Amino acid sequence: MSVCEQGNLHSIEQAISTLKTLLSPIKKIQTLPLQAAHQQILACAIDARFDVPQWDNSAMDGYALRAADLQSPNNSLPLAGRIAAGDSPNQQLPLGHCMHVLTGAPIPLGADTVVAQENCSIAPKQIQFNNFKTGEHIRRRGEEIQQGQILLEAGTRLRAQEIGLIASQGYAQVEVYTPLRIGLISSGNELAQLGHPLQAGQIYDINSHSLHSLFTGLGFQVTAYTNMPDDLKQSIKCLAQASQEQDVLISSGGVSIGEEDHLKHAVSTLGELNLWQVAIQPGKPLAFGRVGHTPWIGLPGNPAAALITALIIARPALLHAQGVTDCRHQIMHIPAAFDWVKTRPRQQYLHARLVPQNNGQLHAQIHPKQSSAMLIAASWADGLVEIKPEKTVKKGDLVRFLGYSELLR
Known part of the structure; x- marks a missing residue:
């Protein structure tokens, strides 16, 4: 000993x-259904099986067209059809026409621009385009994810956003550490x-x-x-x-x-x-x-x-x-709303709450009871203020703040 x-x-x-x-x-290592893997630690890297998006698609409700087909002064085109999300991505845009596309709908072949619906004057068979920029409102194939790229490394904790990212690639199960x-x-x-x-x-x-x-x-x-x-x-x-x-x-x-x-x-x-x-x-x-x-x-x-x-x-x-590869927690630097004038030989952690001042800036306010035997301050607090050994703090000094939202996950 x-x-x-x-x-x-x-x-x-x-x-x-x-x-x-x-x-x-x-x-x-154990294999879990994706819906049961929340907060688990990924044991194997996750690769992208395909591009996201898998094809060019519309970022909003509007009309797909070739910008070169528009002729001044009226900038109008006849309507050739409608495409919704889930329709075939291989539809062809006829020359000199436009097509109505909904958000998420595949862009018809040949189109290079989507004009937002609110920037159009709409008649039953003819659409006039009042304001647009060539190439806008199209989400390009592979803009978010490219096939084969590593989405998540082993050692990643699976939060809701990681679960959703894995689901976007069709994985029904994942390997995680027991x-x-x-x-x-x-x-x-x-x-x-x-x-x-x-x-x-x-x-x-x-x-x-x-x-x-x-x-x-x-x-x-x-x-x-x-x-x-x-x-x-x-x-x-x-x-x-x-x-x-x-x-x-x-x-x-x-x-x-x-x-x-x-x-x-x-x-x-x-x-x-x-x-x-x-x-x-x-x-x-x-x-x-x-x-x-x-x-x-x-x-x-x-x-x-x-x-x-x-x-x-x-x-x-x-x-x-x-198996977590990154165990660090985020540290914020926040102005102190308190004085701490007595130095200590040990690094101190004070229960603190973030309080907005008149100018809207957050300041760290400490609880008056910092005893090692009391949990009332911890329940009141948003996190901990860290004070290095032999250091003092005056109001307005920047202090290191560790949020419970970071430490408790």
């Missing part, structure tokens, strides 16, 4: 890199189950529920185990069983350096335990190792600290193990 000295803080980047090394990437199986472990006699009255000295088990929602939302298969009592033999039994059933074990609480806890003793007995102090606030205590051959991550016990440590440190490592 390696234990850091009190003043020896590891960086957040070191913690993420170490956890990535600990967690072996998932290699199992979701990582995560076992959540809670320990402590003080934890009570929801729906049961609290006994003296008890609190409800918050972390197993918030972490379950977090990891499920990220696309993992999550199992929450019954709370382990403060008993070494029972802890060893629970951990040994969970390690046989899951790909990763994650616990919260009982990982502070120097703290006596059955969970740490059980992990040490069954495998390997490392205790780190990380330069993150809230947070700092981080444990990791193996239970048998199964990786284990021990998060802080305070609810806000557990949530932020899971988002900032555990999330990128777990997504990497799931």
Whole structure:
């Protein structure tokens, strides 16, 4: 067991890199119907089977013509027919005529321009064109996608837009990585189950529920185990069983350096335990190792600290193990609506909300309660403001803002 000295803080980047090394990437692949693949991670690249569009088509309701057929002063042509979306793409435009085309309809062979319907004067058999530009309002074959190009790389998370893109090529099934199986472990006699009255000295088990929602939302298969009592033999039994059933074990609480806890003793007995102090606030205590051959991550016990440590440190490592090729999250630079005058040695994450000012510009406003034990601020917030170690902030300074919309996907 390696234990850091009190003043020896590891960086957040070191913690993420170490956890990535600990967690072996998932290699199992499953084939799913496309409609069941939302939020899954693509295991094989998707190639385009054909051009999109497959033929030139009209971008709007109007009239297809050859610009060279129009003669001043009246710029009118006789109507030769009508083409709708789904009609044959091989219809020929007669010389000196126009054809009525609806949005998405194939452009008749020989036409080079579509004139919008609102720019036409329409008679039963003759159309006058009042305003147009040669070549406009035609979506060309292959304008969006060319046959053979790679649409999506392996490691892409399939959101609604990726599902639609795959559907545009007619794929009914996709190969995705089997979701990582995560076992959540809670320990402590003080934890009570929801729906049961609290006994003296008890609190409800918050972390197993918030972490379950977090990891499920990220696309993992999550199992929450019954709370382990403060008993070494029972802890060893629970951990040994969970390690046989899951790909990763994650616990919260009982990982502070120097703290006596059955969970740490059980992990040490069954495998390997490392205790780190990380330069993150809230947070700092981080444990990791193996239970048998199964990786284990021990998060802080305070609810806000557990949530932020899971988002900032555990999330990128777990997504990497799931096969995601790009685990980065978008960072916005937003003016601060607050002063932060006291420096800290650790990188801080403050619960913040984006608030429009009188000029319409968004500013980051922080919640007054930033305790590592409180989730009220996290529920109120749109995301987190990141403040680097030993830095202060004045109103109007640009701060780094990490939106929950980015972190929770």
